[in-house]
Amino acid sequence: MLKKYISTVVFSCCIGFPVQIPAQTVSEKDNDKQEKTAFQTASPWMPEIDIRSDVAIVYGVNGNPSDKGHRSAFEDRVRSWRKKGYDTHFMTGIAWGAYEDYFLGKWDGQSHFDEGQVEVSGDTIWHGHNVPYIVPQKSFINYIKEQVIERVIDAGITSVYLEEPEFWTRGGYSTAFKEEWKDFYGFDWKPQHESAENTWLSNKLKYHLYFKTIDEVSKYAKKYGRKKGLDVKVYIPTHSLVNYSSWMIVSPEASLASLPGIDGYIAQVWTGTSREATYFNGVVKERTFENAFLEYGSMVSMTAPTNRKIFFLTDPIEDRRKDWDDYKKNYEATFTAQLLYPRVNNYEVMPWPERIYTKPYKVAYTDREVLIPYKYSTQMQVMINALNDMPVSGNKVSGINSIGVLMGNSMMFQRLPTHEGFEDPRFSNFYGQTLPLLKRGIPVQTVHMENLGYKETLQNIKVLVMSYSNMKPHSEDVHENLEKWVKNGGMLIYTGRDDDPYQNVTEWWNGKKNRFDTPSGNLFKHLGIPEQAGEGRYKTGKGEVFVIRKNPKEFVMEHGGDENFVETVKHAFENDGQKLLFKNNLALQRGPYRIIAVMDESVNSEPYFADGPVVDLFNPLLPVLTEKTVVPGEQAFLYSLNYAYDKNKPAVVASAARISNEKLIGGEYSFTCKSPVNTMNSLRVFLPSKPEKVMLEDSGGTGISPIGASWDNNSRTYYLQFANKPEGIQVKFKL
Template identity: 40%
Template structure:
């Protein structure tokens, strides 16, 4: 009964909000991130604390309302030279306000942010979130950046658009500058909290996934933050806005929200897997783009939600950003004029889901479908290759941030967002039922045994580069011990020529692939095919990975290479690696069943699950003996055959935070808390049929309520109006 014994201190669920406490968005999660440093920050912190929340602070680290710093009011010096600028010399602006630029993170800027955040430590927050350290690829032209280039590289600044080498080096510097800034802020304030208050304070970085930042052409530190002792973890900012970015599969560009989200959450899980760093997965029931209907928001929310739950190594969640815009906002009506607030059923469903998420830390997990796990290696350096000297000035100055529909962009700009080399390696496998996980290549050199959970890895250096030669020693050892490595690439990438370790000093390799092959003990001129390497295997396909997105024949060639490498590795160590093509993915996490059926897959047959389930995506927590999913549909179910307990009362799900549970001979009772104005559902497994249910608001008279008994499942459904100050529910036999 973990949902009945939730401790806020575990910080399993939370949300961010810039406004003061309000009962309409009192979601009853474990913690709240008070957003923004302002004059009323202490008041907002105090308001949420008084309502029982663990309180964190969140603020932007690459932008914010820092005009007093920019205009010289802080230290007597103007700092507009630290605004990120594009090739045209234009400041790169956050949103639409011309006085809020994205910043080059100088030492002075880091020290300014430290002083701005210090009052939050004084106010007693438990943790601080430094949101979105972002440097746009079209940046690199401001005076501050030029100065840092000369300090870092000890050579004159070069325009990033001059050569691929200049572009690559500019992006590496951008990642370094935000790494340095976060290290400086976190270290200074952790020491301050220790010295002044004798307490520990934690720092987290809410960040888009490496996949999304690369696709949207943004540079961020990502895995480099794992090397900073002052950073305690991340929030994976994956939501409908990122996952709806179109990509190309079998030559067709379109939105593939579920698949994109699955890959995005996957790289964020793998970022911290095996480390002591914490990760929360973000969901957003709407999006930054306010032009969609509630129906559209709900569909895409479910796609991202289910995609996240298929990654069982993460069980903490930011259940939404900005609940005020969800519970108080209005959006276009479906098929008509005007706007409307959140539908009552959707509000109830969201409450059911966010409280279910607090129970996802389930040690007992298993795939119920035959989805072979395939890792596709991905490095931070993918972000460094997202501008090219041959692109037009207009293209190199292009900035997309998800606040508009990407499909409405012109074709030239749509192509800039495709990032087909990555999707060419992942979608052909995922669409045929492989549980594709993007694996953080950089971590293979940081953490011993990081690759041990994988038996199959796909790699290409046509859109990213290894940042150290030691990574190849790790990969070679992994293959020789029995791994199946599939290398895909034709050597055509211009960025093989950048000044890096594989072509400097005594090394004279034309590309990092040649060094990798040398470590594997095979010829650099290897013909395409499958080769034994120790107990493992190497499959080599001399095709550019982007072709696997554009051409169905190339995608099939990739699948055949993966299958052949698995077969070769299996024969070498007498242990079967098997890939059964399928269009479905079903994972069990304790009593929860997470299921999805893929479109554009091996067939269009639906999936039917039979048993006794509670549908957690229905406002009435419907009990079903069969659930059928067509391609493109997903489900989140509670398997009643796995109800915990000894046959007594057990909570299955509720659209409230349930506390004060007590079971007696004549029935049971509990307290429920939830946002004002929402209708709650709660379903309990009971040893007998209830005869009456009484509901009372705080300090109010009890009233008999209508309830629904489902004899076949031995469960009761209770409906009541949520209240933040609690509703008392008494069930009598």
């Protein structure tokens, strides 16, 4: 594919681009059996996208509806990746997909376009041509079971990913939805735009429909797998609760972790979600790193107490037309954010490698189309290959890790439409509780109210911030759990005016058993403070409750609006004599890797100085630095060479290719490098002493001359640069 656009590239003195060499086939498996890194693709194997992660997630029995170019048979695509040594999994959309045979009536003789999600205008919400977002009724669920699940398990697939169970909040007007409403509630459908009550009921139903769908399909997959003698696992690739709430989408989110048929999640966080502009200090702008940090955190909060496996996703590009420098900058921000969660070390390193490596992208505000630059692809491959070795760490991110913000699935229910003048611009009631802390160097922890029943959820939280301005509690259990935590010494900060129209929807706090005007009234009763508590500080058992009678959105939508909130957090935290220190950075050490983010709009504009010797993994030349300076608004990903010095054994420090077959026999250190064709390998290796000889050979044993080669005596590292090949380049050092 790439050769169609570029046949030769001139190499500069800094980083070289050689004449491309055709790929050859190889059938041996070069990765140990593990499922730590993965990518998803609708394509059959191609040498241009052979990125050597552990797992190739083959997408769609009919391919990707957005990509008409790769509609080869599903089984053929699976075989093509297995032949190249990959474990193969399967992913498909559960709210949309290349299901034209269903919608056009080829499956059961009936057209199903009337099952699409519909707006108040009567327009269907489309994902692509002949692909509506679906209202999942019984016939669609049966179709997924029979035409999708059975087929992929028959092909030997044992890991199934049901992607993006999404119902748009602006939907809810189709005949199919009205039928589901009557079945669920027992009374006729009511248009959601007419009242907050109707909106609440509508969004609860949307939530239920996909919860039920995932439950049924996951159970069926496991049952059908057992019939075939297979242990089938089911995962949910989903956007974060932060993003779905921001983008006005309803999805089951945290509730799925309680289902017996669900084994884990993929946290779909990338530039496209994280660059969503937010308010802070009265200014609206993109804050990609901070947003990504909160998105990944909400996914960790959702899954950690349930012990479900979670993969973190990043994407080197995005759908919106920008330019490669923009993609690179934002990719570094999201990549850094994911690494600041040290208990997660499973990654989907990219979706759709075919669009990254083989598709020229249109540059914003121009007619130019540009293929990914070699410098960026080299840097990207260094980053994703580091993920193959990224360890779990018991270290914590620098700063106070015991301040949390409560969140819940009902955040998705109040976003659209608006009622009685209630607005939450850019989801600011959430960001008002989080950004003022994160921007001051506090790695704020998000806490899912759905998980409060697990003792692990609050065991490391000292101060918890919450508000019912943008969400509501799903049951009184939430308040019972908070009561226990506060009375045992927790410091709770409640902020909100309790003036939004959703305070009065028909729910458990104002039903037969309870008679409270607002859910906070029930909470405060549990806490033993006045049900209409005014602004102030209240003692509750061994803990305390702080009440701020402002909606959190006011903290970020107004210049300087967060001062009282931050001061309250400080008082709550320092009640036992500890000091809450503010800074402009977050940093973490994970094995040899150092991850650093320095934020702008913070307490100061000082840079962060990281002592060396370190290798800069965001620089495709992999330079060795005696000190790395990170300025506000930037991030760093470094390899500490002291880690190699301590072991004093030959080791690959960084590579833009997957390393395998590593051997140290006698006086020779060798390994194999594999990565896509038409890309460049940049490689730095630690050696105890300068090698006598360096040899490179292709898979046929033919010698290769590197484009760049140098020994750095100060760091005791050898740098090599050469063209990648999927079938592998063997590197040998005679010591």
